[in-house]
Amino acid sequence: MTHINVLDPGASPLDYYGFELRRFREAAGLTQRQLGEIVYCTGSLVGQIETARKLPTQEFSERVDAALGTDGLLSRLLGLVLRSQLPAWFQQVAELEARAAEICTFQTHMVHGLLQTEGYARAVLGTMDRSGLDDRTAVRLARQAILEKDEPPVLWAILGEGALHQKIGGAEVMRGQLARLLTYEEDPRINVQVLPYEAGAHAGLTGSFTLYQFAADPAILYTERYGSGYSSANPQEVRDCSLRYDHLQAAALSIKDSAELIRDVMEERYGESHTMA
Template sequence: MVHVRELDPNASPLDYFGYELRRKREEAGLTLKELGGVLFCTGSLIGQIETAAKVPQREFAERVDAALMTDGFFSRLVGLVLRSQLPTWFQPFADMEAKAEYICTYQAQMVYGLLQTEQYARSVLATGMPDQLDELVAARLERQRVLQRERPPLAWVVLDEAALHRPLGGAEVMREQLARLLGYIDRRWVRVQVLPFAAGEHASLIGSFTILRFEKEPDVVYTEDLISGHMTADSEIVREGTLRYASLQAAALSLGDSAALIARVMEDRYGKQPVA
Protein backbone atom coordinates (compact mmCIF):
# COMPACT_ATOMS: atom_id res chain seq x y z
CA MET A 1 0.00 0.00 0.00
CA VAL A 2 1.40 3.38 -1.01
CA HIS A 3 1.77 5.78 1.92
CA VAL A 4 0.31 9.19 1.11
CA ARG A 5 1.84 12.10 2.94
CA GLU A 6 -0.74 13.93 5.01
CA LEU A 7 -0.46 17.71 4.98
CA ASP A 8 -1.28 20.17 7.72
CA PRO A 9 -3.26 22.86 5.85
CA ASN A 10 -2.29 25.38 8.51
CA ALA A 11 1.45 24.86 8.04
CA SER A 12 1.90 27.16 5.03
CA PRO A 13 0.08 28.47 1.93
CA LEU A 14 1.83 25.72 -0.08
CA ASP A 15 0.54 23.00 2.27
CA TYR A 16 -2.96 24.50 2.18
CA PHE A 17 -2.93 24.50 -1.63
CA GLY A 18 -1.86 20.85 -1.75
CA TYR A 19 -4.38 19.81 0.89
CA GLU A 20 -7.27 21.52 -0.91
CA LEU A 21 -6.19 20.22 -4.32
CA ARG A 22 -6.26 16.63 -3.09
CA ARG A 23 -9.58 17.19 -1.31
CA LYS A 24 -11.24 18.72 -4.37
CA ARG A 25 -9.80 16.06 -6.70
CA GLU A 26 -11.05 13.22 -4.53
CA GLU A 27 -14.40 14.99 -4.16
CA ALA A 28 -14.64 14.94 -7.96
CA GLY A 29 -13.82 11.21 -7.99
CA LEU A 30 -10.67 11.64 -10.10
CA THR A 31 -7.36 9.83 -9.84
CA LEU A 32 -4.08 11.70 -10.25
CA LYS A 33 -3.74 10.33 -13.77
CA GLU A 34 -7.30 11.29 -14.72
CA LEU A 35 -6.93 14.85 -13.50
CA GLY A 36 -3.56 15.05 -15.22
CA GLY A 37 -5.23 14.09 -18.48
CA VAL A 38 -7.70 16.96 -18.07
CA LEU A 39 -4.97 19.46 -17.16
CA PHE A 40 -2.50 18.24 -19.83
CA CYS A 41 0.15 17.39 -17.26
CA THR A 42 1.35 14.23 -15.54
CA GLY A 43 -0.33 12.67 -12.53
CA SER A 44 3.10 12.72 -10.92
CA LEU A 45 3.19 16.54 -11.10
CA ILE A 46 -0.21 16.76 -9.45
CA GLY A 47 0.95 14.33 -6.78
CA GLN A 48 4.00 16.47 -6.07
CA ILE A 49 1.86 19.59 -5.70
CA GLU A 50 -0.62 17.73 -3.48
CA THR A 51 2.22 16.77 -1.14
CA ALA A 52 3.80 20.25 -1.20
CA ALA A 53 6.89 18.84 -2.91
CA LYS A 54 6.46 21.25 -5.84
CA VAL A 55 5.18 24.81 -6.09
CA PRO A 56 2.21 25.32 -8.43
CA GLN A 57 2.38 27.95 -11.17
CA ARG A 58 -0.46 30.40 -11.84
CA GLU A 59 -1.35 28.72 -15.14
CA PHE A 60 -1.72 25.40 -13.34
CA ALA A 61 -4.02 26.95 -10.72
CA GLU A 62 -6.21 28.51 -13.40
CA ARG A 63 -6.52 25.17 -15.22
CA VAL A 64 -7.46 23.44 -11.96
CA ASP A 65 -10.21 25.99 -11.33
CA ALA A 66 -11.61 25.35 -14.80
CA ALA A 67 -11.37 21.57 -14.51
CA LEU A 68 -12.79 21.23 -11.00
CA MET A 69 -15.17 24.21 -11.29
CA THR A 70 -13.85 25.81 -8.10
CA ASP A 71 -14.85 29.38 -8.96
CA GLY A 72 -11.34 30.86 -8.97
CA PHE A 73 -10.39 29.44 -5.57
CA PHE A 74 -7.00 28.08 -6.63
CA SER A 75 -6.24 31.13 -8.79
CA ARG A 76 -6.69 33.33 -5.74
CA LEU A 77 -4.74 31.02 -3.47
CA VAL A 78 -1.74 30.64 -5.77
CA GLY A 79 -0.79 34.28 -5.24
CA LEU A 80 -0.25 33.59 -1.55
CA VAL A 81 1.65 30.41 -2.37
CA LEU A 82 4.03 32.15 -4.75
CA ARG A 83 4.58 35.10 -2.42
CA SER A 84 5.53 32.66 0.34
CA GLN A 85 8.42 31.52 -1.88
CA LEU A 86 10.09 34.92 -1.63
CA PRO A 87 12.96 35.19 0.85
CA THR A 88 11.60 35.72 4.36
CA TRP A 89 13.38 39.05 4.71
CA PHE A 90 11.84 40.30 1.43
CA GLN A 91 8.22 39.34 2.09
CA PRO A 92 7.33 42.41 4.24
CA PHE A 93 8.48 44.71 1.42
CA ALA A 94 6.53 42.72 -1.19
CA ASP A 95 3.41 43.02 0.97
CA MET A 96 3.87 46.79 1.26
CA GLU A 97 4.70 47.14 -2.44
CA ALA A 98 1.41 45.44 -3.30
CA LYS A 99 -0.51 48.02 -1.21
CA ALA A 100 1.35 51.15 -2.32
CA GLU A 101 -0.33 53.97 -4.20
CA TYR A 102 2.98 55.30 -5.51
CA ILE A 103 6.28 53.47 -6.04
CA CYS A 104 9.34 55.51 -6.84
CA THR A 105 12.66 53.74 -7.15
CA TYR A 106 16.23 54.37 -8.21
CA GLN A 107 18.01 51.29 -9.55
CA ALA A 108 21.77 51.50 -9.94
CA GLN A 109 22.60 48.00 -11.21
CA MET A 110 19.57 46.36 -12.82
CA VAL A 111 16.00 46.85 -14.00
CA TYR A 112 13.42 47.10 -11.22
CA GLY A 113 11.80 43.76 -10.39
CA LEU A 114 8.29 44.82 -11.41
CA LEU A 115 9.53 45.61 -14.93
CA GLN A 116 11.72 42.56 -15.53
CA THR A 117 11.06 39.96 -18.22
CA GLU A 118 11.02 36.33 -17.15
CA GLN A 119 14.44 35.53 -18.65
CA TYR A 120 16.05 38.68 -17.28
CA ALA A 121 14.60 37.90 -13.83
CA ARG A 122 15.98 34.37 -14.09
CA SER A 123 19.46 35.73 -14.86
CA VAL A 124 19.29 38.16 -11.94
CA LEU A 125 18.01 35.63 -9.42
CA ALA A 126 20.47 32.94 -10.52
CA THR A 127 23.34 35.10 -9.25
CA GLY A 128 22.26 34.24 -5.70
CA MET A 129 22.70 30.53 -6.55
CA PRO A 130 19.30 29.56 -5.04
CA ASP A 131 18.09 25.98 -4.68
CA GLN A 132 14.63 26.80 -6.08
CA LEU A 133 15.24 29.16 -8.99
CA ASP A 134 12.01 28.33 -10.82
CA GLU A 135 9.96 29.14 -7.72
CA LEU A 136 11.75 32.47 -7.20
CA VAL A 137 11.18 33.45 -10.83
CA ALA A 138 7.49 32.56 -10.55
CA ALA A 139 7.23 34.62 -7.36
CA ARG A 140 8.83 37.63 -9.05
CA LEU A 141 6.43 37.40 -11.99
CA GLU A 142 3.56 37.16 -9.53
CA ARG A 143 4.70 40.42 -7.92
CA GLN A 144 4.31 42.11 -11.28
CA ARG A 145 0.56 41.51 -11.26
CA VAL A 146 0.25 44.67 -9.17
CA LEU A 147 0.81 46.63 -12.40
CA GLN A 148 -2.06 44.76 -14.09
CA ARG A 149 -4.70 45.80 -11.59
CA GLU A 150 -7.62 47.93 -12.68
CA ARG A 151 -6.17 50.73 -10.57
CA PRO A 152 -2.42 50.07 -10.42
CA PRO A 153 0.06 52.14 -8.41
CA LEU A 154 2.01 54.86 -10.15
CA ALA A 155 5.48 53.35 -10.63
CA TRP A 156 8.23 55.86 -11.40
CA VAL A 157 11.60 54.28 -12.10
CA VAL A 158 14.91 56.10 -12.41
CA LEU A 159 17.29 53.62 -13.98
CA ASP A 160 21.04 54.13 -14.07
CA GLU A 161 22.43 53.86 -17.59
CA ALA A 162 24.76 51.14 -16.30
CA ALA A 163 21.77 48.79 -16.08
CA LEU A 164 21.23 49.13 -19.83
CA HIS A 165 24.79 48.10 -20.63
CA ARG A 166 25.22 45.21 -18.19
CA PRO A 167 24.46 42.12 -20.36
CA LEU A 168 22.56 39.96 -17.90
CA GLY A 169 21.60 36.73 -19.60
CA GLY A 170 23.17 37.67 -22.92
CA ALA A 171 22.22 39.81 -25.90
CA GLU A 172 18.82 38.25 -26.64
CA VAL A 173 17.69 38.52 -23.04
CA MET A 174 18.81 42.15 -22.88
CA ARG A 175 17.15 43.02 -26.16
CA GLU A 176 13.87 41.58 -24.90
CA GLN A 177 14.27 43.43 -21.60
CA LEU A 178 14.96 46.80 -23.17
CA ALA A 179 12.04 46.26 -25.55
CA ARG A 180 9.90 45.66 -22.47
CA LEU A 181 11.01 49.01 -21.05
CA LEU A 182 10.13 50.75 -24.31
CA GLY A 183 6.73 49.12 -24.14
CA TYR A 184 5.96 51.19 -21.06
CA ILE A 185 6.23 54.49 -22.97
CA ASP A 186 2.49 54.66 -23.52
CA ARG A 187 1.56 53.28 -20.10
CA ARG A 188 0.03 56.00 -17.96
CA TRP A 189 0.96 54.35 -14.67
CA VAL A 190 4.59 53.47 -15.41
CA ARG A 191 7.32 56.03 -16.06
CA VAL A 192 10.96 55.22 -16.81
CA GLN A 193 13.78 57.77 -16.75
CA VAL A 194 17.44 56.98 -17.38
CA LEU A 195 20.17 58.62 -15.34
CA PRO A 196 22.94 58.94 -17.94
CA PHE A 197 26.64 58.43 -17.38
CA ALA A 198 27.04 62.08 -18.31
CA ALA A 199 25.30 63.08 -15.06
CA GLY A 200 28.53 62.25 -13.24
CA GLU A 201 28.28 62.33 -9.46
CA HIS A 202 24.71 62.23 -8.20
CA ALA A 203 22.55 62.01 -5.08
CA SER A 204 22.63 58.20 -4.69
CA LEU A 205 26.09 57.00 -5.57
CA ILE A 206 25.78 54.78 -2.52
CA GLY A 207 23.21 52.60 -4.30
CA SER A 208 19.60 51.75 -5.07
CA PHE A 209 16.57 52.58 -2.94
CA THR A 210 12.78 52.60 -3.16
CA ILE A 211 10.15 54.84 -1.61
CA LEU A 212 6.60 53.53 -1.17
CA ARG A 213 3.75 55.95 -0.59
CA PHE A 214 0.29 55.11 0.70
CA GLU A 215 -3.06 56.78 0.95
CA LYS A 216 -3.49 56.39 4.71
CA GLU A 217 -0.18 55.05 5.99
CA PRO A 218 3.27 56.64 6.43
CA ASP A 219 5.71 56.54 3.52
CA VAL A 220 8.52 54.00 3.80
CA VAL A 221 12.05 53.79 2.40
CA TYR A 222 13.48 50.42 1.43
CA THR A 223 17.14 49.54 0.83
CA GLU A 224 19.06 46.28 0.44
CA ASP A 225 22.49 45.05 1.39
CA LEU A 226 24.21 41.86 0.28
CA ILE A 227 21.86 39.40 2.04
CA SER A 228 18.83 41.29 3.39
CA GLY A 229 16.54 44.28 3.04
CA HIS A 230 15.70 47.16 5.36
CA MET A 231 12.45 49.12 5.47
CA THR A 232 11.78 52.18 7.62
CA ALA A 233 9.08 54.81 8.09
CA ASP A 234 11.37 57.09 10.09
CA SER A 235 10.31 60.59 9.04
CA GLU A 236 13.86 61.96 8.74
CA ILE A 237 15.01 59.07 6.56
CA VAL A 238 11.91 59.34 4.39
CA ARG A 239 12.50 63.09 4.05
CA GLU A 240 16.13 62.52 3.05
CA GLY A 241 15.15 59.78 0.59
CA THR A 242 12.50 62.00 -0.98
CA LEU A 243 14.97 64.84 -1.42
CA ARG A 244 17.52 62.55 -3.01
CA TYR A 245 14.96 61.01 -5.31
CA ALA A 246 13.84 64.44 -6.50
CA SER A 247 17.48 65.25 -7.24
CA LEU A 248 17.87 62.03 -9.24
CA GLN A 249 14.74 62.80 -11.27
CA ALA A 250 16.08 66.26 -12.04
CA ALA A 251 19.45 64.85 -13.18
CA ALA A 252 17.89 62.08 -15.30
CA LEU A 253 16.92 62.40 -18.95
CA SER A 254 13.36 63.33 -19.85
CA LEU A 255 10.95 60.49 -20.53
CA GLY A 256 11.33 60.94 -24.29
CA ASP A 257 15.12 61.21 -24.21
CA SER A 258 15.27 58.19 -21.89
CA ALA A 259 13.26 56.11 -24.37
CA ALA A 260 15.53 57.24 -27.18
CA LEU A 261 18.63 56.18 -25.22
CA ILE A 262 17.11 52.80 -24.37
CA ALA A 263 16.28 52.22 -28.04
CA ARG A 264 19.78 53.24 -29.12
CA VAL A 265 21.49 50.93 -26.64
CA MET A 266 19.14 48.10 -27.61
CA GLU A 267 20.10 48.38 -31.28
CA ASP A 268 23.77 49.33 -30.96
CA ARG A 269 24.70 46.92 -28.19
CA TYR A 270 22.19 44.09 -28.49
CA GLY A 271 20.97 44.27 -32.08
CA LYS A 272 21.35 41.25 -34.31
CA GLN A 273 24.81 41.33 -35.78
CA PRO A 274 25.54 40.05 -39.32
CA VAL A 275 27.42 36.77 -39.55
CA ALA A 276 31.05 37.34 -40.55
Protein backbone atom coordinates in the same frame (compact mmCIF):
# COMPACT_ATOMS: atom_id res chain seq x y z
CA MET B 1 9.15 14.42 2.08
CA THR B 2 5.62 15.38 3.07
CA HIS B 3 3.16 12.45 2.95
CA ILE B 4 -0.24 13.28 1.55
CA ASN B 5 -2.12 11.62 4.42
CA VAL B 6 -0.46 13.86 7.01
CA LEU B 7 -0.34 17.09 5.02
CA ASP B 8 -1.08 19.94 7.44
CA PRO B 9 -3.04 22.72 5.70
CA GLY B 10 -1.96 25.14 8.42
CA ALA B 11 1.76 24.54 7.91
CA SER B 12 2.17 27.02 5.06
CA PRO B 13 0.24 28.61 2.18
CA LEU B 14 1.75 25.95 -0.12
CA ASP B 15 0.48 23.15 2.12
CA TYR B 16 -2.96 24.78 2.26
CA TYR B 17 -3.04 25.03 -1.54
CA GLY B 18 -2.15 21.34 -1.85
CA PHE B 19 -4.76 20.37 0.73
CA GLU B 20 -7.49 22.28 -1.08
CA LEU B 21 -6.43 20.90 -4.46
CA ARG B 22 -6.69 17.36 -3.14
CA ARG B 23 -10.03 18.07 -1.46
CA PHE B 24 -11.59 19.47 -4.62
CA ARG B 25 -10.14 16.72 -6.80
CA GLU B 26 -11.48 13.95 -4.57
CA ALA B 27 -14.87 15.67 -4.33
CA ALA B 28 -14.99 15.55 -8.14
CA GLY B 29 -14.21 11.84 -8.07
CA LEU B 30 -11.02 12.20 -10.08
CA THR B 31 -7.65 10.52 -9.70
CA GLN B 32 -4.48 12.56 -9.99
CA ARG B 33 -3.91 11.09 -13.44
CA GLN B 34 -7.44 11.94 -14.60
CA LEU B 35 -7.17 15.52 -13.41
CA GLY B 36 -3.77 15.78 -15.08
CA GLU B 37 -5.26 14.71 -18.39
CA ILE B 38 -7.97 17.36 -18.09
CA VAL B 39 -5.54 20.21 -17.33
CA TYR B 40 -2.78 18.99 -19.69
CA CYS B 41 -0.16 17.86 -17.19
CA THR B 42 0.98 14.60 -15.63
CA GLY B 43 -0.67 12.95 -12.67
CA SER B 44 2.73 13.02 -11.03
CA LEU B 45 2.77 16.83 -11.18
CA VAL B 46 -0.69 16.98 -9.61
CA GLY B 47 0.59 14.72 -6.84
CA GLN B 48 3.69 16.84 -6.26
CA ILE B 49 1.59 19.98 -5.93
CA GLU B 50 -0.89 18.25 -3.63
CA THR B 51 1.96 17.23 -1.33
CA ALA B 52 3.60 20.66 -1.33
CA ARG B 53 6.68 19.40 -3.18
CA LYS B 54 6.15 21.55 -6.27
CA LEU B 55 5.01 25.13 -6.75
CA PRO B 56 1.83 25.60 -8.80
CA THR B 57 1.77 28.05 -11.68
CA GLN B 58 -0.84 30.60 -12.76
CA GLU B 59 -1.76 28.48 -15.78
CA PHE B 60 -2.15 25.33 -13.68
CA SER B 61 -4.28 27.15 -11.09
CA GLU B 62 -6.60 28.64 -13.69
CA ARG B 63 -7.08 25.32 -15.48
CA VAL B 64 -7.79 23.43 -12.26
CA ASP B 65 -10.20 26.14 -11.08
CA ALA B 66 -12.10 25.73 -14.36
CA ALA B 67 -11.98 21.92 -14.29
CA LEU B 68 -13.08 21.53 -10.66
CA GLY B 69 -15.44 24.49 -10.40
CA THR B 70 -13.60 26.08 -7.47
CA ASP B 71 -14.83 29.62 -8.24
CA GLY B 72 -11.24 30.79 -8.67
CA LEU B 73 -10.04 29.74 -5.20
CA LEU B 74 -6.70 28.29 -6.27
CA SER B 75 -5.91 31.26 -8.50
CA ARG B 76 -6.60 33.59 -5.57
CA LEU B 77 -4.40 31.49 -3.28
CA LEU B 78 -1.51 31.48 -5.74
CA GLY B 79 -0.29 34.98 -4.93
CA LEU B 80 -0.08 34.13 -1.24
CA VAL B 81 1.66 30.83 -2.03
CA LEU B 82 4.32 32.44 -4.20
CA ARG B 83 4.85 35.35 -1.83
CA SER B 84 5.50 32.88 1.00
CA GLN B 85 8.35 31.39 -1.04
CA LEU B 86 10.31 34.63 -1.06
CA PRO B 87 13.24 34.92 1.35
CA ALA B 88 11.91 35.78 4.81
CA TRP B 89 13.62 39.16 4.81
CA PHE B 90 12.01 40.07 1.47
CA GLN B 91 8.43 39.04 2.23
CA GLN B 92 7.70 42.39 3.86
CA VAL B 93 8.79 44.11 0.64
CA ALA B 94 6.31 42.05 -1.38
CA GLU B 95 3.61 43.12 1.06
CA LEU B 96 4.59 46.77 0.62
CA GLU B 97 4.46 46.38 -3.17
CA ALA B 98 1.02 44.81 -2.96
CA ARG B 99 -0.40 47.63 -0.79
CA ALA B 100 1.33 50.65 -2.29
CA ALA B 101 -0.50 53.33 -4.25
CA GLU B 102 2.78 54.62 -5.68
CA ILE B 103 6.26 53.09 -5.92
CA CYS B 104 9.30 55.24 -6.63
CA THR B 105 12.50 53.30 -7.16
CA PHE B 106 16.06 54.18 -8.13
CA GLN B 107 18.32 51.37 -9.31
CA THR B 108 21.97 52.00 -9.97
CA HIS B 109 22.98 49.01 -12.11
CA MET B 110 20.06 46.61 -12.55
CA VAL B 111 16.45 46.65 -13.76
CA HIS B 112 13.98 46.50 -10.87
CA GLY B 113 12.31 43.13 -10.25
CA LEU B 114 8.85 44.45 -11.10
CA LEU B 115 10.06 45.19 -14.64
CA GLN B 116 12.30 42.18 -15.29
CA THR B 117 11.70 39.65 -18.07
CA GLU B 118 11.90 35.95 -17.31
CA GLY B 119 15.29 35.62 -19.00
CA TYR B 120 16.74 38.59 -17.14
CA ALA B 121 15.34 37.40 -13.80
CA ARG B 122 16.78 33.90 -14.33
CA ALA B 123 20.19 35.35 -15.11
CA VAL B 124 20.14 37.55 -12.00
CA LEU B 125 18.88 34.83 -9.67
CA GLY B 126 21.13 32.16 -11.17
CA THR B 127 24.34 34.00 -10.34
CA MET B 128 26.26 31.86 -7.83
CA ASP B 129 23.21 29.66 -7.13
CA ARG B 130 21.14 27.74 -9.69
CA SER B 131 19.30 25.51 -7.21
CA GLY B 132 15.52 25.71 -7.58
CA LEU B 133 15.98 28.35 -10.26
CA ASP B 134 12.69 27.68 -12.05
CA ASP B 135 10.68 28.15 -8.86
CA ARG B 136 12.68 31.17 -7.69
CA THR B 137 12.20 32.83 -11.08
CA ALA B 138 8.46 32.13 -11.03
CA VAL B 139 8.21 33.62 -7.55
CA ARG B 140 9.99 36.81 -8.62
CA LEU B 141 7.84 37.24 -11.73
CA ALA B 142 4.67 36.65 -9.70
CA ARG B 143 5.30 39.95 -7.92
CA GLN B 144 4.55 41.69 -11.21
CA ALA B 145 0.88 40.73 -10.90
CA ILE B 146 0.35 43.92 -8.87
CA LEU B 147 0.80 45.88 -12.10
CA GLU B 148 -2.25 44.12 -13.57
CA LYS B 149 -4.63 44.81 -10.68
CA ASP B 150 -7.84 46.75 -11.25
CA GLU B 151 -6.18 49.63 -9.40
CA PRO B 152 -2.44 49.09 -9.89
CA PRO B 153 0.14 51.29 -8.22
CA VAL B 154 1.82 54.08 -10.12
CA LEU B 155 5.42 53.01 -10.66
CA TRP B 156 8.29 55.45 -11.22
CA ALA B 157 11.55 53.69 -12.05
CA ILE B 158 14.81 55.58 -12.52
CA LEU B 159 17.62 53.42 -13.88
CA GLY B 160 21.26 54.35 -13.93
CA GLU B 161 22.47 54.19 -17.54
CA GLY B 162 24.82 51.40 -16.49
CA ALA B 163 21.79 49.11 -16.10
CA LEU B 164 21.32 49.31 -19.87
CA HIS B 165 24.92 48.35 -20.59
CA GLN B 166 25.48 45.62 -17.99
CA LYS B 167 25.10 42.51 -20.17
CA ILE B 168 23.09 40.31 -17.82
CA GLY B 169 22.20 36.99 -19.43
CA GLY B 170 23.76 37.86 -22.79
CA ALA B 171 22.75 39.99 -25.76
CA GLU B 172 19.47 38.22 -26.51
CA VAL B 173 18.27 38.50 -22.92
CA MET B 174 19.23 42.17 -22.82
CA ARG B 175 17.40 42.87 -26.09
CA GLY B 176 14.29 41.32 -24.58
CA GLN B 177 14.71 43.25 -21.35
CA LEU B 178 15.19 46.61 -23.04
CA ALA B 179 12.27 45.86 -25.36
CA ARG B 180 10.16 45.24 -22.25
CA LEU B 181 11.11 48.65 -20.88
CA LEU B 182 10.05 50.28 -24.14
CA THR B 183 6.55 48.78 -23.93
CA TYR B 184 5.86 51.10 -21.01
CA GLU B 185 6.61 54.29 -22.92
CA GLU B 186 2.92 55.17 -23.37
CA ASP B 187 1.71 53.70 -20.06
CA PRO B 188 0.98 56.54 -17.60
CA ARG B 189 1.17 54.18 -14.63
CA ILE B 190 4.61 52.72 -15.40
CA ASN B 191 7.22 55.38 -15.97
CA VAL B 192 10.83 54.57 -16.85
CA GLN B 193 13.56 57.21 -16.80
CA VAL B 194 17.28 56.79 -17.34
CA LEU B 195 19.87 58.70 -15.34
CA PRO B 196 22.59 59.27 -17.98
CA TYR B 197 26.30 59.03 -17.42
CA GLU B 198 26.46 62.74 -18.24
CA ALA B 199 24.62 63.51 -15.01
CA GLY B 200 27.93 63.09 -13.20
CA ALA B 201 27.72 63.33 -9.41
CA HIS B 202 24.09 62.86 -8.39
CA ALA B 203 21.77 62.39 -5.40
CA GLY B 204 21.77 58.60 -5.71
CA LEU B 205 25.49 57.96 -5.36
CA THR B 206 24.90 56.32 -1.98
CA GLY B 207 22.99 53.49 -3.65
CA SER B 208 19.63 52.14 -4.79
CA PHE B 209 16.46 52.74 -2.79
CA THR B 210 12.69 52.54 -3.09
CA LEU B 211 9.90 54.65 -1.60
CA TYR B 212 6.44 53.21 -1.07
CA GLN B 213 3.51 55.63 -0.83
CA PHE B 214 0.12 54.50 0.52
CA ALA B 215 -3.39 55.87 0.36
CA ALA B 216 -3.78 56.22 4.13
CA ASP B 217 -0.53 55.11 5.78
CA PRO B 218 2.86 56.83 6.15
CA ALA B 219 5.40 56.33 3.37
CA ILE B 220 8.10 53.69 3.83
CA LEU B 221 11.70 53.73 2.64
CA TYR B 222 13.38 50.49 1.61
CA THR B 223 17.06 49.86 0.95
CA GLU B 224 18.91 46.61 0.43
CA ARG B 225 22.28 45.05 1.02
CA TYR B 226 23.60 41.53 0.55
CA GLY B 227 21.23 39.00 2.09
CA SER B 228 19.01 41.49 3.90
CA GLY B 229 16.88 44.61 3.55
CA TYR B 230 16.09 47.66 5.63
CA SER B 231 12.67 49.32 5.88
CA SER B 232 11.96 52.57 7.68
CA ALA B 233 8.94 54.78 8.26
CA ASN B 234 11.11 57.34 10.06
CA PRO B 235 9.79 60.68 8.75
CA GLN B 236 13.26 62.25 8.52
CA GLU B 237 14.71 59.33 6.53
CA VAL B 238 11.68 59.25 4.25
CA ARG B 239 11.88 63.02 3.65
CA ASP B 240 15.59 62.80 2.93
CA CYS B 241 15.16 60.10 0.32
CA SER B 242 12.08 61.79 -1.14
CA LEU B 243 14.22 64.88 -1.72
CA ARG B 244 16.94 62.73 -3.23
CA TYR B 245 14.38 61.16 -5.55
CA ASP B 246 13.14 64.59 -6.66
CA HIS B 247 16.71 65.55 -7.56
CA LEU B 248 17.25 62.25 -9.39
CA GLN B 249 14.12 62.82 -11.46
CA ALA B 250 15.33 66.31 -12.31
CA ALA B 251 18.71 64.94 -13.42
CA ALA B 252 17.27 61.98 -15.34
CA LEU B 253 16.23 62.08 -18.98
CA SER B 254 12.56 62.60 -19.75
CA ILE B 255 10.46 59.50 -20.39
CA LYS B 256 10.62 60.14 -24.14
CA ASP B 257 14.37 60.79 -24.18
CA SER B 258 14.94 57.77 -21.94
CA ALA B 259 13.11 55.58 -24.46
CA GLU B 260 15.29 56.97 -27.26
CA LEU B 261 18.44 56.13 -25.30
CA ILE B 262 17.16 52.63 -24.60
CA ARG B 263 16.53 52.13 -28.34
CA ASP B 264 20.01 53.40 -29.16
CA VAL B 265 21.63 51.00 -26.68
CA MET B 266 19.59 48.10 -28.08
CA GLU B 267 20.82 48.81 -31.59
CA GLU B 268 24.41 49.74 -30.85
CA ARG B 269 25.22 47.32 -28.04
CA TYR B 270 22.90 44.38 -28.60
CA GLY B 271 22.53 44.44 -32.37
CA GLU B 272 18.84 44.99 -32.74
CA SER B 273 16.69 48.12 -32.86
CA HIS B 274 13.19 48.19 -31.43
CA THR B 275 10.47 49.58 -33.68
CA MET B 276 7.37 50.82 -31.91
CA ALA B 277 4.05 49.81 -33.48
